Amino acid sequence: xxEFLTDRRTLLGGAAALAGLAALPKFALAQGAPIRxxxxxxxxxxxxxxxxxxxxxxKAVVDEVNAAGGVLGRKVELISEDDQTNxxxxxxxxxxxxxxxxxxxxxxxxxxxVTTAVAPLCWESKTFLCTTSGxxxxxxxxxxxYLVRTQPNTKLQGRKFGxFALAQGAxxxxxxxxxxxxxxxxxxxxTAIVKAAxxxxxxxxxDDKKPAYRSEIDEALRFxxxxxxxxxxxxxxxxxxxxxxxxxxxxxxLAFGYSVNQKLLDSVPADVAEKTFILSPxxxxxxxxxxxxxxxxxxxxxxxxxxxxYDHINxxxxxxxxxxxxxxxxxxxxxxxxxxxxxxxxxDNAIDGFKAIAAKQAVDYDGASGPCDFxxxxxxxxxxxxxxxVQSGKIALVKIA
Amino acid sequence: MxxxxxxxxxxxxxxxxxxxxxxxxxxxxxVLRYPNFAIASYATIGAFVAWWANAGLGLPIVPALAxxxxxxxVVGVVAEEISxxxxxxxxxxxxxxxxxxxxxxxxNIVRFIFGxxxxxxxxxLARDLRFxxxxxxxxxxxxxxxxxxxxxAMFLFLRYTRFGKAMRAVADNPDLARxxxxxxxxxxxxxxxxxxxxxxxxxxxxxxxxxIDPLTGYRVLLSVFAAAVLGGLGxxxxxxxxxxxxxxxxxxxxxxxxxxxxxxxxxxxxxxxxTFRPRGILGERAA
Numbered sequence: 096x097x098e099f100l101t102d103r104r105t106l107l108g109g110a111a112a113l114a115g116l117a118a119l120p121k122f123a124l125a126q127g128a129p130i131r132x133x134x135x136x137x138x139x140x141x142x143x144x145x146x147x148x149x150x151x152x153x154k155a156v157v158d159e160v161n162a163a164g165g166v167l168g169r170k171v172e173l174i175s176e177d178d179q180t181n182x183x184x185x186x187x188x189x190x191x192x193x194x195x196x197x198x199x200x201x202x203x204x205x206x207x208x209v210t211t212a213v214a215p216l217c218w219e220s221k222t223f224l225c226t227t228s229g230x231x232x233x234x235x236x237x238x239x240x241y242l243v244r245t246q247p248n249t250k251l252q253g254r255k256f257g258x259f260a261l262a263q264g265a266x267x268x269x270x271x272x273x274x275x276x277x278x279x280x281x282x283x284x285x286t287a288i289v290k291a292a293x294x295x296x297x298x299x300x301x302d303d304k305k306p307a308y309r310s311e312i313d314e315a316l317r318f319x320x321x322x323x324x325x326x327x328x329x330x331x332x333x334x335x336x337x338x339x340x341x342x343x344x345x346x347x348x349l350a351f352g353y354s355v356n357q358k359l360l361d362s363v364p365a366d367v368a369e370k371t372f373i374l375s376p377x378x379x380x381x382x383x384x385x386x387x388x389x390x391x392x393x394x395x396x397x398x399x400x401x402x403x404x405y406d407h408i409n410x411x412x413x414x415x416x417x418x419x420x421x422x423x424x425x426x427x428x429x430x431x432x433x434x435x436x437x438x439x440x441x442x443d444n445a446i447d448g449f450k451a452i453a454a455k456q457a458v459d460y461d462g463a464s465g466p467c468d469f470x471x472x473x474x475x476x477x478x479x480x481x482x483x484x485v486q487s488g489k490i491a492l493v494k495i496a
Numbered sequence: 497m498x499x500x501x502x503x504x505x506x507x508x509x510x511x512x513x514x515x516x517x518x519x520x521x522x523x524x525x526x527v528l529r530y531p532n533f534a535i536a537s538y539a540t541i542g543a544f545v546a547w548w549a550n551a552g553l554g555l556p557i558v559p560a561l562a563x564x565x566x567x568x569x570v571v572g573v574v575a576e577e578i579s580x581x582x583x584x585x586x587x588x589x590x591x592x593x594x595x596x597x598x599x600x601x602x603x604n605i606v607r608f609i610f611g612x613x614x615x616x617x618x619x620x621l622a623r624d625l626r627f628x629x630x631x632x633x634x635x636x637x638x639x640x641x642x643x644x645x646x647x648x649a650m651f652l653f654l655r656y657t658r659f660g661k662a663m664r665a666v667a668d669n670p671d672l673a674r675x676x677x678x679x680x681x682x683x684x685x686x687x688x689x690x691x692x693x694x695x696x697x698x699x700x701x702x703x704x705x706x707x708i709d710p711l712t713g714y715r716v717l718l719s720v721f722a723a724a725v726l727g728g729l730g731x732x733x734x735x736x737x738x739x740x741x742x743x744x745x746x747x748x749x750x751x752x753x754x755x756x757x758x759x760x761x762x763x764x765x766x767x768x769x770x771t772f773r774p775r776g777i778l779g780e781r782a783a
Contacts, residue, residue: 143612310747
């Protein structure tokens, strides 16, 4: 009898709860549901050195925001997937984020090839995409506004490489690059700069899965270059640097910050990378957002991608707060209103942003990666570059300009 | 002319690197009659074990190679006994597919133990020797010599030892060998040990030339497979000839085609070979 009573009580309780739920207005139900945000970063593959820290930065912001009560009274839930620096794996993971997890936005796609493959899934499903890829073609996709990037595009990067090579006294510049979506446009804008100064350029596209590049290096050296630009990722660039060393190349070497890094220096003999110049878009070192990020993740000098994804999550959450709605379309319609509102209050983190938004102030976010002002098609309009050089096996800062 | 000669030299060097794992691949195919794609992970494991012995324990490269050979051989045998052995009765295709899965598992175990970062051996890098316009790397010569010694040792083992003869007997005709009292199970274990060990050594040689990461072996898998098909699946001298031919073909192709198409040379070689001479250059059995 007692048991029956218990059962009946439970049953009654459940029925009452159900009835109560049904009676609640719709928005109240939604209030309980978390806002889902996805990261799609490279945890393995060529971009593997960057992804884990990127995710850590996003998680730190999400935890902070949740501790402060979430956004629109809802918790933020982070779902992290690995794109393996591989378009096919990236598409699979993006499908899962969009179809299963139903995220509002995907943050942090890194390799241009992955972003190019994932972007159409995002705009078709009205999911917002923030990327750190540099290929020009990406913002030229018909993305209807569902995409912004914080990485300077290749034209800008190519110009900086060309100008820097000329400044080093190089007249003949040779570019060695694997097949990437940005190799060609980068080469073209570099060539324009070098040719205008009376120089010559040439390029060789190589297969980045080979154990040695001796013949490729032979071909490059026949051009008699003053400077060689290394356009690859870390594994192939380390092999090319070794083969250049063996071949006795003594000219200027220019490489990207994402390929010649401490990990590369740790894996090659000391002389191999010596004197290589490293160019990368520079984070806004010393800015308030940058200092905050450093404190938040406990890493002394976070790489550009980590600073960029930190800005992605702050911007997306503020856009959701301003819209009062967590859909991808709401993010699309409001992201520029929080990144660059004319005369807006300068904001460097989402929580301060929420307060400003609640106080009906206009918001102008200046992030850890830079001012984060976006053009019509989603490019950033301004960025600084960081010039470094390998000196005695260490990466030394030459200048930020 | 210099251009051709240099390409020829470069081709022989890369060919010799591929030859060692190709011998391992061919030996396993000859005796067990299935293509073992897990050799990619065996090469990676060998490269990491030698790295641990060299950069971690401070051993010179030859003892590190020996350790890599032994450890990879044991890993190969254990993996075979646990996973592939019980599938052998279901035909070569099933085992081949299972070996791809095995490859993924082993590759990720390497990732788990050693991490995802690139590593390099603790050895100085030497400048190339120059003969007029031609360049030859001392390190490549060393790898070439190591590869040649390993190939010779393998040849002598197969030719003159009881076990080698038994292996060849099983490769030639398993039923006849069994009638003669040769235990195929024991032969299989030794073959897998040798095949995996050689793949491991090949991984080290590739790592010496480049850097190592969990995908080191995977990157050369196609070339190794192409070399084995080209030389004649299951033929050990064929694997060597196939690897050298493929290395030279890839380098020569660079003179006339863009470098991006280098991998395509391997595919085209397989295609042509399977179309016109399915048994390969030195293969005897029409596979």
